[in-house]
Amino acid sequence: MKKSLLVKGMVAVVASTLIMSSAFAAEMKRIAISTIVEVPALLDTKNGIIEGLAERGYIVGKNLEVDYQNANGKMDTQLAIAKKFIGNRPDVLVPITTPTSQAMIAGNKDIPVVFATVTDPIKAKLISRYIKPGANVTGVSDAAPIVNQLELFKKIVPGLKKIGFIYNPGLDNALATLGWMQEEGAKMGIEVIESPAPTTNEVLIATKKLVGKVDAIYVPNDTTVISAIAAIIKIGQDTDTPIFTGETGHVESGAIGSVGIDYLGVGKIAGHMVADVLDGKNPGDIDAVIAYKVLTEFKVVLNKAAAEKMGVTLSDEVLSMATEVFE
Incomplete structure (x- = not known):
């Protein structure tokens, strides 16, 4: 009798455990x-x-x-x-x-x-x-707030007429951003100069091709190009070419600034x-x-030291717009 009750009790415990496990899995x-x-x-x-x-x-x-x-x-x-x-x-x-x-x-x-x-x-x-x-x-x-970005870039580089755009033509997101920048840039009197880089190894060459032909260079949220952001920034510093990015996270790394989400x-x-x-x-x-x-707010991120290394001085007006400034 006691053995029977013990067995029943064990069965009940096992059944209960299985039910709980099944419920947890569900x-x-x-x-x-x-x-x-x-x-x-x-x-x-x-x-x-x-x-x-x-x-x-x-x-x-x-x-x-x-x-x-x-x-x-x-x-x-x-x-x-x-x-x-x-x-x-x-x-x-x-x-x-x-x-x-x-x-x-x-x-x-x-x-x-x-x-x-x-x-x-x-x-x-x-x-x-x-x-x-x-x-x-x-x-x-x-999608980047292109209008807000271009407005900031013009304040930082008042004579901005031509902006370089490095991108992988095989990426749909890069092509979309290029189209939007061309459209909005035209309204502001800014010409977008394309420089394609289908692979990360070609980004350096694509960047150098823009030097002397543009007033600044824009790096979109293009994973191919972003992988070489350090090399792009170095070229900007060596040639006094302002480098801007489509994503604010790269400003701390040495880009001058961006407006981002x-x-x-x-x-x-x-x-x-x-x-x-x-x-x-x-x-x-x-x-x-x-x-x-x-989203209700944009981030305006600036890098004073990066600007100076690229021959640019950030005005008090520009600095007052920032939500974050790297010295």
């Missing part, structure tokens, strides 16, 4: 995050995604499992990561950057996708429209979208957004 959500390369803006985006999810009650280690992988700038690695992630079938795929998003969507038919830090998702063929994009994809564009904020917006999907919403019913139209 509650645990899985997302997969990847980026083509790790630079400050993209790491901020990733951290913002995690923070945004936490604000909605999805906590890593508690009810959320995150698989994060970085392709280290290699597209073949990115494609392999995409294949692995799709095979693992997480609840949501969260690609950061345009090439990463394209890789995740290319081989995926039904897993929900929330992209982040993609300059022009329509040009990149990730979505066909921002409002209720349909299918299984939505996300956040990090808060990439932690971009990530948080995406994180809330991911939470919506985990809550059961169809990503195609969630409006994709352009971050600078949603």
Whole structure:
């Protein structure tokens, strides 16, 4: 009798444990995050995604499992990561950057996708429209506030008439930014001089080609070009050519300045979208957004020492506009 009760008790404990384990497994959500390369803006985006999810009650280690992988700038690695992630079938795929998003969507038919830090998702063929994009994809564009940037650059370099633009012509986000800069620059009397660099090894040559032909050089959020930002800045210092960037994170590294969005904020917006999907919403019913139209403030970041090394003095008026100044 006692043995029978003991056995029943053990069975009950095991059954209870299995039920609890099953309940825990059912509650645990899985997302997969990847980026083509790790630079400050993209790491901020990733951290913002995690923070945004936490604000909605999805906590890593508690009810959320995150698989994060970085392709280290290699597209073949990115494609392999995409294949692995799709095979693992997480609840949501969260690609950061345009090439990463394209890789995740290319081989995926039904897993929900929330992209982040993609300059022009329509040009990149990730979505066909921002409002209720349909299918299984939505996300956040990090299109640069080009008008605000050009206005700042003109204040720093009053005689700005020609600005160099280094980019990888194979990247949709770079082409989109080039188009916007040409359009807005024309309205301000600024000519954009292109200098393509299909690979990181060609960035140095592309930069040198612009020296003496332009009043300043602009480095967009182009992962190919950004990988060589230190070399670009060195050329700017050696030739007194002002270097500006599309992303504020590179100002501390030696660019003169930029107007940018808060990439932690971009990530948080995406994180809330991911939470919506985990809550059961169809990503195609969630409006994709352009971050600078949603975020209330821009960051104006300047580097006084960098400006001096490139033969530029930042006026008191310009410095008063800054939210952050590196001395």
